[in-house]
Amino acid sequence: xxxxxxxxxxxxxxxxxxxxxxxxxxxxxxxxxxxxxxxxxxxxxxxxxxxxxxxxxxxxxxxxxxxxxxxxxxxxxxxxxxxxxxxxxxxxxxxxxxxxxxxxxxxxxxxxxxxxxxxxxxxxxxxxxxxxxxxxxxxxxxxxxxxxxxxxxxxxxxxxxxxxxxxxxxxxxxxxxxxxxxxxxxxxxxxxxxxxxxxxxxxxxxxxxxxxxxxxxxxxxxxxxxxxxxxxxxxxxxxxxxxxxxxxxxxxxxxxxxxxxxxxxxxxxxxxxxxxxxxxxxxxxxxxxxxxxxxxxxxxxxxxxxxxxxxxxxxxxxxxxxxxxxxxxxxxxxxxxxxxxxxxxxxxxxxxxxxxxxxxxxxxxxxxxxxxxxxxxxxxxxxxxxxxxxxxxxxxxxxxxxxxxxxxxxxxxxxxxxxxx
Amino acid sequence: xxxxxxxxxxxxxxxxxxxxxxxxxxxxxxxxxxxxxxxxxxxxxxxxxxxxxxxxxxxxxxxxxxxxxxxxxxxxxxxxxxxxxxxxxxxxxxxxxxxxxxxxxxxxxxxxxxxxxxxxxxxxxxxxxxxxxxxxxxxxxxxxxxxxxxxxxxxxxxxxxxxxxxxxxxxxxxxxxxxxxxxxxxxxxxxxxxxxxxxxxxxxxxxxxxxxxxxxxxxxxxxxxxxxxxxxxxxxxxxxxxxxxxxxxxxx
Numbered sequence: 083x084x085x086x087x088x089x090x091x092x093x094x095x096x097x098x099x100x101x102x103x104x105x106x107x108x109x110x111x112x113x114x115x116x117x118x119x120x121x122x123x124x125x126x127x128x129x130x131x132x133x134x135x136x137x138x139x140x141x142x143x144x145x146x147x148x149x150x151x152x153x154x155x156x157x158x159x160x161x162x163x164x165x166x167x168x169x170x171x172x173x174x175x176x177x178x179x180x181x182x183x184x185x186x187x188x189x190x191x192x193x194x195x196x197x198x199x200x201x202x203x204x205x206x207x208x209x210x211x212x213x214x215x216x217x218x219x220x221x222x223x224x225x226x227x228x229x230x231x232x233x234x235x236x237x238x239x240x241x242x243x244x245x246x247x248x249x250x251x252x253x254x255x256x257x258x259x260x261x262x263x264x265x266x267x268x269x270x271x272x273x274x275x276x277x278x279x280x281x282x283x284x285x286x287x288x289x290x291x292x293x294x295x296x297x298x299x300x301x302x303x304x305x306x307x308x309x310x311x312x313x314x315x316x317x318x319x320x321x322x323x324x325x326x327x328x329x330x331x332x333x334x335x336x337x338x339x340x341x342x343x344x345x346x347x348x349x350x351x352x353x354x355x356x357x358x359x360x361x362x363x364x365x366x367x368x369x370x371x372x373x374x375x376x377x378x379x380x381x382x383x384x385x386x387x388x389x390x391x392x393x394x395x396x397x398x399x400x401x402x403x404x405x406x407x408x409x410x411x412x413x414x415x416x417x418x419x420x421x422x423x424x425x426x427x428x429x430x431x432x433x434x435x436x437x438x439x440x441x442x443x444x445x446x447x448x449x450x451x452x453x454x455x456x457x458x459x460x461x462x463x464x465x466x467x468x469x470x471x472x473x474x475x476x477x478x479x480x481x482x483x484x485x486x487x488x489x490x491x492x493x494x495x496x497x498x499x500x501x502x503x
Numbered sequence: 504x505x506x507x508x509x510x511x512x513x514x515x516x517x518x519x520x521x522x523x524x525x526x527x528x529x530x531x532x533x534x535x536x537x538x539x540x541x542x543x544x545x546x547x548x549x550x551x552x553x554x555x556x557x558x559x560x561x562x563x564x565x566x567x568x569x570x571x572x573x574x575x576x577x578x579x580x581x582x583x584x585x586x587x588x589x590x591x592x593x594x595x596x597x598x599x600x601x602x603x604x605x606x607x608x609x610x611x612x613x614x615x616x617x618x619x620x621x622x623x624x625x626x627x628x629x630x631x632x633x634x635x636x637x638x639x640x641x642x643x644x645x646x647x648x649x650x651x652x653x654x655x656x657x658x659x660x661x662x663x664x665x666x667x668x669x670x671x672x673x674x675x676x677x678x679x680x681x682x683x684x685x686x687x688x689x690x691x692x693x694x695x696x697x698x699x700x701x702x703x704x705x706x707x708x709x710x711x712x713x714x715x716x717x718x719x720x721x722x723x724x725x726x727x728x729x730x731x732x733x734x735x736x737x738x739x740x741x742x743x744x745x746x747x748x749x750x751x752x753x754x755x
């Protein structure tokens with residue numbers, strides 16, 4: 083019996099990885115539009131970084147404000163190594179460079195983790211904040227290594243060719259990144275299945291009890307911290323390959339907050355959460371970032387809304403629908419969802435439109451014409467203001483009205499006899 | 504003769520100048536079932552916290568199977584073969600019942616900080632966890648998050664986590680607190696079953712449970728043991744009658 087279940091288990095556990103691998107190969111042929119490969123490369127790097135961050139936040143219960151440090155340090159060393167390789171002082175094909183980044187991340191995580199993981203909670207968070215600030219400051223001061231504000235740049239194409247590939251095109255780099263995304267994700271998944279990975283959850287849930295079943299909470303945290311540092315470093319190596327430049331901006335507190343936001347929006351309680359978060363966040367940053375200079379504002383709003391209404395993140399939002407789905411009551415939700423969709427959309431369009439309009443008249447007041455949601459209009463007239471205010475108000479009013487129905491339907495769809503709230 | 508399973512030698516503990524434990528001497532023999540009783544605030548839970556390394560002792564020594572364990576870290580005490588439960592349920596609320604039990608087995612089964620074993624692929628580990636869940640009567644709740652179990656189920660899981668590591672000395676802190684009569688019966692039966700052949704120390708308020716379970720009773724009043732003996736000896740002890748038992752027995 084044990085044998086049989088094991089075989090079916092391994093098949094069903096391997097399948098998602100095969101699908102992921104195929105998807106990664108197909109993607110660049112599906113999204114061929116201008117810049118899509120560049121965006122996917124960025125997403126890939128963010129996925130590795132966000133997943134490594136979730137080893138701390140989601141799985142280990144460690145709130146770090148300085149995770150970009152390990153990616154940045156790994157990346158800086160990777161660029162330096164890239165330059166050394168260029169002058170042929172060492173022989174290292176480019177696909178191995180992320181490993182260099184990883185080892186650097188691991189090294190620094192070992193040093194810093196040795197004292198920062200002593201306590202979790204506020205103490206850990208504050209130390210990570212301090213380290214983040216410290217390294218960012220060093221970045222500006224120690225110009226020999228970090229290159230000051232211009233940073234350090236390299237040339238990936240000068241590495242010895244790998245099977246004839248010199249990584250000149252973005253697509254070649256894409257496959258290198260995709261390979262590392264798959265390998266890192268797989269290894270991080272395996273980590274969650276190890277004794278120390280399981281105990282990381284236990285320590286997160288109840289550190290004291292973990293000690294009473296024989297584990298030192300500090301040591302469990304330390305091991306997770308080192309592993310997270312390693313994969314952050316891998317992300318740094320990939321960053322170095324993709325952008326061929328690293329600056330202080332890549333490891334300062336802002337960069338660390340970005341990882342936090344992406345991971346949290348995706349959902350810290352789920353293995354797939356950071357992947358969803360990385361995709362969404364990078365799209366927000368790149369696609370919306372091209373359309374408006376207010377993208378950071380929208381990111382902030384999305385983050386606050388996530389924290390307030392979807393503490394389990396976007397992934398959690400979908401995961402919680404599994405309950406009505408399994409109860410066969412998913413249909414009960416469709417009508418209220420459909421009903422609230424239009425007013426919610428109206429509200430979002432209205433609110434975003436107003437924000438953009440105000441921003442436009444404040445900062446580009448001399449340009450009379452403005453284009454918003456594919457509509458061009460005169461900003462000096464009162465009409466767009468009236469339309470947008472109406473959209474916002476009506477959308478808001480009906481959203482609130484229908485929200486009650488959604489709530490009731492949700493209650494009915496998930497109600498289970500004898501199970502408390 | 505084998506050393507005592509657990510021995511406390513003149514253990515003292517003060518909190519900001521106030522002595523809570525005032526020279527505690529206790530000796531629990533191998534495979535003994537020893538109950539500690541006493542009024543609220545007598546220092547029973549504090550004594551447990553001192554034994555298991557949750558608090559540091561102010562003075563005195565603690566021995567486990569003849570080996571000193573004074574002021575070791577909780578995980579070191581556990582590794583030496585002493586395991587405890589808590590008065591206030593202390594489980595891993597966001598993990599399933601199965602994961603709770605499996606995590607409690609990991610160190611004892613020598614997996615330590617391994618990151619080259621997949622816990623899902625360790626047949627012995629998983630079978631042991633399943634066995635314990637069956638003993639706890641929690642089989643139907645195997646995949647439920649521990650945090651949403653009923654109170655009695657959580658108390659059972661608490662005991663499961665405590666015994667899972669196979670420790671030879673088990674300390675239970677008020678295992679039946681806040682339970683109905685039938686739940687109490689279930690838990691007492693469970694305790695009997697899972698601590699078979701082990702040394703058991705139990706802090707308990709329910710005198711029915713105490714006289715049912717224990718071979719030996721110690722009475723703790725204001726940080727000192729005022730009497731130790733068999734249930735009958737303790738019941739008849741004048742000092743105990745006056746200090747505690749008289750009032751407590753009337754309740755039952």
